[in-house]
Amino acid sequence: MxxxxxxxxxxxxxxxxxxxxxxxxxxxxxxxxxxxxxxxxxxxxxxxxxxxxxxxxxxxxxxxxxxxxxxxxxxxKLLATALLRVVPRIQLIYPTQHDVIGQHLCELAPSLTEALQKRQQPKLHLTLQPASCLTDAIMQRHRAEPAAAASVKKHRVAMMLQAVPLCGAVDSLTIKWLWNLQLPWEPVFSAALAASFPSLTSLTFSYGRLSIGQLATAISHPLLLPKLLHLDIDGITITHKGQLGRSPFIGSRLQTLSLNADVDVEGEPELLSGLLPLPPTLTQLEVKGSYRGSWDWDRTAAAVSSLTQLQQLRLTDENRGLYKTGLGPMALLSALAHLPSLHTLQMSEYVVGQEQLGALLALTQITSLQVQRFSGLTSSWASTPCSWRQLEVNWMDWVTAAYLPLHSLTHPLRLPGVGWWHMPEQGHCGPAD
Missing domain, CATH: 1.10.10 (Arc Repressor Mutant, subunit A)
Incomplete structure (x- = not known):
């Protein structure tokens, strides 16, 4: 049993x-x-x-x-605990419906917690997640009894975080919640993380709703903040309404930050609102535009202009309509000129025009570039000095290719849409011969 x-x-x-x-x-x-x-x-x-x-x-x-x-x-049991000693990734679903007995929760099997407590190497990526049937029940109860549901949510999160009382091997932790369900986060939860996972350097919040204040609480614990190097906000709805405007990253030493988030329809329309300034220690930054939000290019430019250690920048637009060529992105390209360490720029939905291409070529520190396509080029840049070593273009026609400075590439040109050709003068796409 x-x-x-x-x-x-x-x-x-x-x-x-x-x-x-x-x-x-x-x-x-x-x-x-x-x-x-x-x-x-x-x-x-x-x-x-x-x-x-x-x-x-x-x-x-x-x-x-x-x-x-x-x-x-x-x-x-012997082989199960042996596996727990060596696997690099474990997803632990707790509590489940089998663990809830009235107002009490069953603890994990002692053999499981003992195996994890003894493990020091190799390092472990642990995912904690309550059973979906429990979070679904909380969502239903929230509609009828919001106050009672809030108490249950806190209890479930507390038990989930206390599932593994101590594991020095965990250096990466993912906390998965339920889409569109508020993740209640209190200072005691951050204290539990710091105590249970003393080697933790990477933290991911996956799904749910999280206010800026709760995000600040989650990462600002004095035993957690100095060691946390990687933060991933994945599928989270960030709520701005009623916040004081203080950045949640004050004092952090984050090296990588990924913001794949949505914004609250009742809050600020732009994702970076309330998150600035970003940590000056960042070397990698990824921002994925939300379905409801829009790009504020001036704000984005201001956000990255002081990140002098930034090496990789990735911007993705989910709307595929707010993220276009024009004057807006030029503010960002101008700001990137002040980032000497930046070597990788990925803007997978960005359409590059004549003026933008000139601005990109002026960024001589960029060696790897990804864009949606080049459009409206009125003159050839084929012989222009270029720092690009790697280039990925989602869509390309042969006329445009002849205008580009491809002579500097040391890696094969990547064309994910190579199965299609594009006729820019007719605006028509069709299958390649």
Missing amino acids: AHQRLCQRCAAINASWSHNSNDAITAGHIARQYAHHSNVSPSLSLMKMQSLPEELLDAILSQLDARSRLQVFRTS
Whole structure:
């Protein structure tokens, strides 16, 4: 029964971890032998694996494919805990409907928490997520009893974060919630993260609604803020209404920041409102425009102009209509001239015109560029000095290609839309011959 509960806890274990030691050859051979014999006598192969020395067993388990790992995990407590020692990614769904008994929650199986507590290496990416049936129930209750639902939400989040009381191997954590359901975040939750995961350097919030104040609370704990280097806001609705306007990143040392977020329809229409200034320590920044928001190019330019350590910038427009060629993006291109370390610029929906191409070529620090297409070029730039080593263009016609300075490329030109040709003078697209 205990092992059955252990299997229920870990909804997905996905791994691809390799060794550089001499044991890798032996482990790879035994793993292949296991895969071969498991088709004939899986129980016999698994019994043999249980008798192997721990170091060799770990080496073998790390090289199994996902299907074999799942079979091994369900076999015995010994092999299940052995897998927990080596897999680089674990998704833990807790609590589930089986854990809720009245007003109380069942704790995780001791064997699971013990295995994670003992693990120090290799580093682990852990995903914590409550069962969807529980969050769906909270959403339904919120419509009828908002106050009661708020209390339940806090209790569920607290239990989810306390599922693993201590694991020094976790350096990357993802917290998944429910789309459009407010994620209640309090200072005690950040304290729990700092205590449970002392090696944490990367944090992802996935789905749900989060206010700027709650985001600031989540990352500003004194034991968490100095160590947090990577923050990913994935599918989150950022609420601005009623905020004081103070950036949530004050004092942070973030190196990478990804903002794949929407904005609240009742709040500010622009994503970066309330998030500025961005951390000056950033080396990578990704901003994905929301479905409801719009690009404020002046604000975007101001946001990045002081990021002198920035090396990679990626801007994506979900609307595919607010992100066009014209005077607006020129403000951003002018700001990029002040970023000497910037070598990669990805603007996958950006349509580059004659003036914008000149501004891009003036950014001689850029060696890798991605754009939607080039349009309206009135003269050739083919022999113009260019710093580009890599170029990706989603759509390209042969006339435009002849106008571009492709002589500097050291990598193959990437054309994801190569199966289509484009006739700019007719505005028509059709399949290539």
